[in-house]
Amino acid sequence: MKTKALTLGLLIASSFLICSQAAAQKIEYPPEEFTARRQALCSSLGNQGFVLMFGKTVVPAGIRFRQDNDFYYLTGNEDLNAIMFMDASACAATLFLPAQTEREASRDGWNLLYQEGGAEAHGYAAVHPLTHLQEFLARNRNGGEQTLYTRLSESTEVDQSRTDMAIFTARRMANPFGAFPSEDAWRVQTLQERFPYYDLKDITPHIDPLRMIKTPREIEALKRNGWVSAEAHIRAIGVTRVGGWEYEIEAEATHTMLEYGAEGAGYPAIVGAGPNSNIWHYQDSDRQLQDGDIIVMDYGADMGYLTMDITRTWPASGEFTDLQERAYRCTLEAEKAVIAAMRPGVTRQETQAIAAEIFQRWGFTDQYPGGAGHFVGMSVHDVGDYALPLQAGMVIAVEPIIDIPEEDLHIRIEDTVLVTEDGPVILSAHVPKELDEVLALVGRGIKEQRRN
Structure with missing residues (x-):
């Protein structure tokens, strides 16, 4: 080659x-x-x-x-x-x-x-x-x-x-x-x-x-990938509509990654709507979106031999049910708390305890609160020593999950985080995750096309 x-x-x-x-x-x-x-x-x-x-x-x-x-x-x-x-x-x-x-x-x-x-x-x-x-x-x-x-x-x-x-x-x-x-x-x-x-x-x-410890050039490349992969999520949420298809969401995200210089995907796109959201590594992208469906997209680009891992969850209709919203708020609170704690010297066990306490308080004790998760780098599940306390230069995914198959409910919010001496840097921060901001994005791209 x-x-x-x-x-x-x-x-x-x-x-x-x-x-x-x-x-x-x-x-x-x-x-x-x-x-x-x-x-x-x-x-x-x-x-x-x-x-x-x-x-x-x-x-x-x-x-x-x-x-x-x-x-x-x-x-x-x-x-x-x-x-x-x-x-x-x-x-x-x-x-x-x-x-x-x-x-x-x-x-x-x-x-x-x-x-x-x-x-x-x-x-x-x-x-x-x-x-x-x-x-x-x-x-x-x-x-x-x-x-x-x-x-x-x-x-x-x-x-x-x-x-x-x-x-x-x-x-x-x-x-x-x-x-x-x-x-x-x-x-x-x-x-x-x-x-x-x-x-x-x-x-x-x-x-x-x-x-495991990224060089300054790798960090800059990861920052760019984080922005590109996040923009892909923003545009994918924007083309969502009831009656649309999972593959349309995947296509919009993939197009955006390639448009901004990605060599390809860091892993096959996971775009699951309704019951497909409960298949954690679902890849078929062949369901038509129904009113009431939750959509889970887990997807990131491969750029400069470095990957990104991002997940966002949103409703096809632009509105969550009460249970969906409650699960979303619990997951978001846990994810934000874990990230805030990710400083040098902190252990994974300490971050897991933070997430578990939040899930217990919300009543989701049988779910998957997680904590500081897998390493991210040349591989989306990258090499590294999980027994070590966090160190500056580590890049780690955080993804608490609530999965209730009998309700066709799966809430996953995931960001890729750089540990620094000055605190955590969310490499994927460009894509919103606050509930109101995410809901405002749903179908936005379609609405803009119609106005034009």
């Missing part, structure tokens, strides 16, 4: 992030961002050992290519079948890329092998053909024990955590005709067979803490 151009002057200004004038501009990072990440990894390793990281090997069917998260985090490279070797003692990274024919390059563009000065410009010690890798590994053998760090844990995808990937792999293994090893497992086995003198260790315990 074509290597994305990494322009040097691309630290995104905050004013750029939240204004509509930047509608078509994509998020990219300069090479020094990835150099700094590699240096942080080398420090975590005590500047000892080697690191071997692999890019993706297969083009996805029918959607835009997205590089392996861990590989992209350290390299910024988007070539298929790319591999990085790094000597942690000098923090010198070498990239191995496939040789290309002119026909291949005419389809995908020339990779860094064919760009004069490309290695130096992108912070690499060298760029070599992929066919040189095995001899390169053999030549780096020294006397005594040598540590080679690679990924022994599961990968992550844009919408799947390492745990998700492990669970899905285990389910596949239950199929007697699907019980083949994962690509990472096959790589580990092959490395052990061909290079037995290397002591293989898992790199993810060193990468995950880095991914």
Whole structure:
């Protein structure tokens, strides 16, 4: 795949992030961002050992290519079948890329092998053909024990955590005709067979803490994504009408994300109306909206290899019933209280107790008050240590839920929150959640079109 151009002057200004004038501009990072990440990894390793990281090997069917998260985090490279070797003692990274024919390059563009000065410009010690890798590994053998760090844990995808990937792999293994090893497992086995003198260790315990705390450039990119994803929700609420369709709401949101520079969605859109709202990960988007339906939309963009997680709930008619309104006010109060408490040093258990007390006071003791939830980043359910107290630079979703299937009632309000020394920053704050403000948005886009 074509290597994305990494322009040097691309630290995104905050004013750029939240204004509509930047509608078509994509998020990219300069090479020094990835150099700094590699240096942080080398420090975590005590500047000892080697690191071997692999890019993706297969083009996805029918959607835009997205590089392996861990590989992209350290390299910024988007070539298929790319591999990085790094000597942690000098923090010198070498990239191995496939040789290309002119026909291949005419389809995908020339990779860094064919760009004069490309290695130096992108912070690499060298760029070599992929066919040189095995001899390169053999030549780096020294006397005594040598540590080679690679990924022994599961990968992550844009919408799947390492745990998700492990669970899905285990389910596949239950199929007697699907019980083949994962690509990472096959790589580990092959490395052990061909290079037995290397002591293989898992790199993810060193990468995950880095991914958990966002860099300044990542924070600026997340702020922009937060605004874009929130605008998508605003416009989706605005096209809601009784008699409309779930897929129309999804289409409006998707259009808005792409209009403002998103590469795609962070996960399949969840747009559930009426009884579909009680299917937490519903994806069909095929129901016609009825009077009395609640609509739950859980959706966020993927921009610059960073995701966003937002949920809003609203009535198709523009009016809640008494029970719906009561559930909404309880959920909103809990969400706001949890977010207000999200400061460095606070534990997840403390935020959970805050939400639980509010749900109990409202009489929804058998529901899902939550607290500070999952990490958000390169994956919507991102890597991180849930046992740690909150730290500045963490990005976390908050989503209390009330779900009463017998009433076709599901209230979910979710925002993505950045923890800072000065208090929480709601990255998705652009989309309203106060009850009166949300109700005022319902059908607004349709009304404006009719006036025009």
